[in-house]
Amino acid sequence: MFSFLPNFDTPLLPTIYKYRLRSRGEGSRRRERDLEEMAKNPGLFTQWPWQKLGNFKYLLLTPMAAQTAYHLSETGLEEVDASNVLILPMHLLRAIHGQLWISWARFQNARSKHTIVHKSLYFDQVDRERNWDDPLMLTSILLYLINLFAPSASYLPFWNSKGAVLMVLLHAGPVEFLYYWFHRSLHHHYLYSRYHSHHHASIVTEPITSVIHPFIEELVYFLLFLIPLTGVVIAGCASVFTAMGYIFYIDFMNYMGHCNFELVPQWFFRVFPPLKYLMYTPTFHALHHTQFRTKYSLFMPLYDYLYGTTDRASDELYKRSLRGKEETPDVVHLSHPTSLISVYQLRLGFASIASKPSGSRWYDILIWPLAFLSLILARICKSAIVVERNKLKSLSLQTWLIPIHSFFYTLSWERNAINDLIEQTILDADSRGVKVLSLGLLNQGEELNNFGELYLQKHPKLSLKIVDGGALAAAATLHTIPSGAEEVLLRGKLTKVAFLVATALCQRSVKVITVKRDEFELLKLRLPSSLSSNLVLSKSYDAKVWLVGDEVTEKEQRRAVKDTIFIPFSQFPVYETRGDCYYSGPPAMTVPKTLENMHSCENWFPRRVMSACRVAGIVRGLEGGEERETGDAVFDVERAWQAALSHGFLPVPSPLASNK
Secondary structure (H helix, E strand, C coil): CCCCCCCCCCCCCHHHHHCCCCCCCHHHHHHHHHHHHHHHCCCCCCCCCCHHHHHHHHHHHHHHHHHHHHHHHHCCHHHCCHHHHCHHHHHHHHHHHHHHHHHHHHHHHHHCCCECCCCCCCHHHHHHHCCCCHHHHHHHHHHHHHHHHCHHHCCCCCCCHHHHHHHHHHHHHHHHHHHHHHHHHHCCHHHHHHHHHHHHCCCCCCHHHHHCCCHHHHHHHHHHHHHHHHHHHHCCCCCHHHHHHHHHHHHHHHHHHCCCECCCCCHHHHHCCCHHHHCCCHHHHHHHHHHCCCCCCCCCCHHHHHCCCCCCCHHHHHHHHHHCCCCCCCEEEEECCCCHHHHHHCCCCCHHHHCCCCCCCCCHHHHHHHHHHHHHHHHHCCCCEEEEEEEECCEEEEEEECCCCHHHHCCHHHHHHHHHHHHHHHHHHHHCCCCEEEECHHHHCHHHHCCCHHHHHHCCCCCCEEECCHHHHHHHHHCCCCCCCCEEEEECCCCHHHHHHHHHHHHCCCEEEECCHHHHHHHHHHCCHHHHHHEEECCCCCCCEEEECCCCCHHHHCCCCCCCEEEECCCCCCCCCCCCCEECCCCEEECCCCCECCCCCCCCCCCCEEEHHHHHHHHHHHHCCCCCECCCCCCCHHHHHHHHHHCCCEECCCHHHHHC
16 A cells, blocks of 8 residues: 555554464465464564554654755755655655555456466455555665765765666675575574564465565665665765665565566576576565475575575476466456545555445545546546456356446446447457356446346347346345334335335235335336235335435435434445444345455455345356346345355344444
8 A cells, every 4th residue: 555545553463373374284384383483472573663653653754754845945956965855755656666566466366367376365464464665664764864864875966877886786796695595594493483474474475475574574674785775875886866776676576576477578588598597587486485495585596596495396387377378257247436436445456445345534535636547547448357356166256347437327428338348348258258247336227238138138149147136135135124124114216126125025014115106106016916005105204124225315314213224225335324323235245255365345345245246146157047137037036045045155244233
């Protein structure tokens, strides 16, 4: 996450020791024991000094900002100390650099074509790695102190060619050599269990895994990287751009080595064969996180070859990963961004934000300008984007994103363009052999495409099954209503799900109350005449259970009595106006523990909770069958619910239980 965004104050040590490796084998059991030992006997100086400050740690940068501002005000541009003034801008650029690597790596691994380690990421790894900007802060603070107290490190020229050459030599020699032996010593049981196991808790690495270390370990790395910087200062050939370039080189190689997809082309090594000893690849370092006793070099494999710690599988794994094979999913869920800020809720956005349900956050204003950039990019993009990859039992699952925000779905003149894009995506999925495609959010709108029926009419020979999930959404809504409820108030834009829920309630002799004449007449037309006696038109808002759709207003909510339960049948949550009432989420289910690679939240849902329409697509993929669920066609509501339960999906806890 960008360094100016909040890192929620999760302790560095306590959370990770509950971590349990999913893979089997003696190596995994040994690492688990090391993590447990680290929990019991953490090494000295493992905690970061500012950890207890939580979000206020960024205040540590304010003295630097104030001093730099004072320096600028007191000196002219010709006399400014660039080596001081550029420290904070460099901090920001490094944070942006890290975030770009996160997004790119997650995008590539969602497509899976060049993925190296095909295992799962989970929420505990995201939580453990969300303070990845701590090393950036450490570097900025120490560089500032060096600049402040070492006159020879101040007022440096912008460039010095001799300094650049010397810095390369000092890195290739002392830094790489010392790092190799320091890293190798960290894999000794005593140091590994107390320090380095924190880094190796991540088998499937992300770019930011590269900087996830205890404080003292990261400090030693800084001192190693200080050797070339100090060397050029002593030699009198230091410069601003060589110092900045060296730091960005370290970041780039670190992030590349941990990105978990291969991107270094083979022709690099054919053109210059010695490069094999001077530059590692993501595959080379990935083996270090799976084998543990090989690949100790920093960025140059030379020392691994010299001391016999390379891995025999390196070359073959490199070629296989680079060649790659794009996975064909069995089930695709087709979603779209909601609000402008929702782009950060995507798995490709900020990892720590995506790992929590979306909602109003105080720092939204800081990232709002970037949301407009995402809007522009979305308008340019003319195809769906793969944003997430999961697996359940034998099914391969993917989430694809139509790059159109909710606002545009409400514009009548945008409907044809949106339908064309959805249709193009469906045809692409069908040609790739996808078996089931579920339409999420507004992609299944009645006015837009009649719950997907439009595409079947245009392409009756489609092999894939389109699912709108109406039956399961209705079932999830029904199971949210408290048992014993004798009446419910139905309010909001009536949809396919609303009619299914109203029909089921009337069949159970529950009174369905409406306060709008047009809604009452519409329901009466759609319900069997034998059930019409349970449909009531009233001016009273006193029902303790409300079923609400997209058009319910805040004014109407204020007319509800205390302790009313608001249950949406829409795919969008209700804006919570009342503090003395209970609000349920949209129709959803909790996913089985066996669902893999889930480490981000779907929009506003809690962790490991999926929208009912997305679950419906997965269940359809598991169950098979030829029945349609588009347009007016629906599955049996209770049968859809029982099918989901049989595959391990569970009801979401009641809002009453969560508010007690």
